Amino acid sequence: MKQQLLSNATLGQLNDRVAVPAYDRNRLTAGIAHIGVGNFHRVHQALYVDRCLHLPGHEAWAICGIGLGSSTSALAKVRALHAQDCLYTVTEFDSDGSASTRVIGAMIDYLHAPADPEAVLRELAGPAIRIVSLTITEGGYNFDEATGEFKFHEPDVAHDLAGAPPRTAFGFIVEALRRRREANVPAFTVMSCDNLRQSGNTVRRAVLSFAQAVDPGLADWIADNATFPNGMVDRIAPQVTPEVRAKVAIMSGIDDATPVVAETFTQWVIEDRFSNGRPAFDAVGVEVKSDVSAYEAMKGRMLNASHMLLAYPAILLGYRFVHEAMSDPDIAALLRAFFQHDVSPILELPPGVSSEIYEEKVLERFGNPAVADQLLRVAHDGAAKIPVFHAKTIDTLVHDKRDMRREALLLACFQEYLRGVDDRGEIFTVDEKKLTAADWELHKSSDPLAVLNMSSFSSLRLAEKRAFVEPFCLLQGIVSRGDTRMALREAR
Template sequence: MAEWRERAAPHVRLPGYERGAVTPKIAHFGVGNFFRVHAARYLDDCLHVPGQTDWGIIGIGVLDSPQSRAKAAAYADQDGLYTVTEYAPDGAATARVIGAMIDYLYAPDDPAAVVDTLAGPNIRIVSLTLTEGGYFQDQTTGTFDAAHPDIRADVQSTAPRTAFGMIVAALRRRRAGGVAPFTVLSCDNLRGNGDTARQAVVGYAAQIDPELARWIDAELSFPNSMVDRIAPSVTPAIRDRVNAATGLPDALPAIAETFSQWVVQDRFSAGRPRLDEVGVELRDDVALFEAVKGRILNASHMLLAYPAILAGHRLVHDAMADPRFPLLLRRFLQLDVLPFVQGPAGLALGTYIENTLERFGNPAVGDQLLRIAADGASKIPTFHARTTELLLHNGADPIREAFLLAAYRRSLRGVDEHGQRFDVTEPALNAADRDLLGGTDPLDALKATPFAALRLWEQPAFIDAYLAMVDSIDDEGIDAALRRT
């Protein structure tokens, strides 16, 4: 910390608390960009509140990859410190050093150390950012997938490797030792993320000890929460630009927009930091916030990403500067979403929509369309299934939802309409689904696991719109298809 204090540019905000006095009550799985600019930033604010220095964070890495290993080494070299630079729509930037993470454990090297830490009485909250596809949900039934190879391997091992395996192993020891359970707090972008986390933890526990599963279900809190902040990936060029501005040798700087929102149910079984004093909204109507954000912001992101990539765009603000895409999103939001969504008290949906589109157009953030498009097999059903169901149930035109699936199917080829190749990241697709999505019959794509639950092949209105969009994209290109939306 001393070196960073000496080297930081004058405008960089440094921790105003004594970092050596911080102790950890929070362990977090998945210390990626979003967590670092969102929950960790709120918790860093909490550490500045008098009497809150025992709410530090122990980060936990789970993925076994060269990139994850390099990240662990960087956190060790930097003593858990990193910078967050926030960009306003006018390009104004503010930077700060986050000091809330006081230790980092890399589970692939020592999973027992992770279980030991979680089993100790000091940990009161275990939080998660595992991505939408990281909760081992069966994509057809929505239930916990106990047959997943990673889960089966964990259950049969004495050294679990998944986050849920380590959490359950720690809870088993806490229960046996008479130590009160911690709260499990999902910070992932999922509807009912606390309920989903409960399903995964209890479902895993049921595979090894049904009585333990019943105890977890009865005693643990799993608050639902709504999280919202755009956190782009940081390329080497962005890293160099940020470090030149801050004066700091940060191997893992993070960037974000200035907007940030966190709405959480106040259901913590073992205490919590004073989140309400640092801008977190503690409310019971989280589900309404989730519905609005998922079906407006996240759904718009997905609808934008695939056709914009096919049209040759790579950055969100560049796509939003192309008048075809704001028009597409406005029509989607006005015709397909607003008639069927209820907002929480005090939230004006029209204003929310305008703010969302303004955020997408922020050129200073430089968000990447490929980041948004990644793992579409998990994200599209999460953010579009309900809207599609309501449109079909009410006899409304499903043309834009059909366009989304047609564009998604075409994007899996990894080549845009200018012949430029791009990376396709779809970890949730199995070989059978890839065959269905890449086959010659476009209707087969509707039977792929991510979309099968909707049974769209039984909906004549959807089939007609979808086939028309497939033909339009294939024969005439994205521009012609956009004109039909």
């Protein structure tokens, strides 16, 4: 059966089983500009905004997407979204195999910053934009792991600070705020939707660091007038392979060039700190709180941390999908031991949240075969993500002289994963943008503690801690011999 193309003109011709926007897209204007329109944003924040647009009086809260990438795939996304009037489908898969598809109409424009940076600046500087949100990945906030300082020497940052048309998110945000200050337009809220502890504080520090280098007076104005709410975001959004795209096209009857898929579970907890208004997020399932730190800690140190913990040994064992790894008793036992011995005893959860119930929900979500989440997707950028999700747990385990075998296994498997060959001799692709040339040289050396001394992990100073080095060396030796399963059992 021929699939229907997706556009404003075809919304009324789609399969009756597909939910479509019930609001008039012609009446919408963008009140939110989002930088980094990846799969996660499109199944998470944009979906909540789409719900808001169905509420009365929300026509001014649509999204203008902003893409910073200039790769072939980034350019293809620009063309595809423009051809579809920025519409796309989200298909949600439940663990029982059932699925549902809806069309998201929340994004009404998509600007490609490399092609026309001035158009992006005009959009951000205009009074209609009241929130600028970001999903630029955990490693995108440009802080040096060892010193904690903003990296002004990065080529794109140095380019922006020289006064050229911006390339970075911070260059665009600060220049737009400078123009708003000059035109007496209120500052917008800057809202990070990345998987970061204290995400708002992190983006605030990055923006103010950049602004201070441009103009200290501007930095003071931003500090006094803009807000940066912390938030916790949670949803699994796997990569869409050609096979998945073909599958959802058959299910929906829609020929969508940029479909996204997700599990049915979704959660967003955000601080109610918005300098220039916000949609009624609390009316559409967002948990709006005065403090989200306990939620951030729970999600980061339990779900995200266990995701990373399972990914590297599972890949080395030859698995390529999360649900397949979760069917392995040794992997499941590793996660249960991590929860019960390493996290739950030292983590303060939000009021009313049961550790046992949350743990079981995490394991259930990871085991969902319908989502078919890719382990290599979870594993990539580990040098950026592992410190974010594991540093506090490692620090506490070391300080309290607790069992460190699970954390030692994580880094031992990560060190072996960087070789790009599993225990069966199968080659896989390693995607580690954060590692420097010096890090890769260190990895090639004969230093058994190579990963502990890499730039991303050096601030943890694990190579100096005998209580960590001993289990690490034991497990690293086993893993490097190609016996990841034995190491798994030793770590439990």
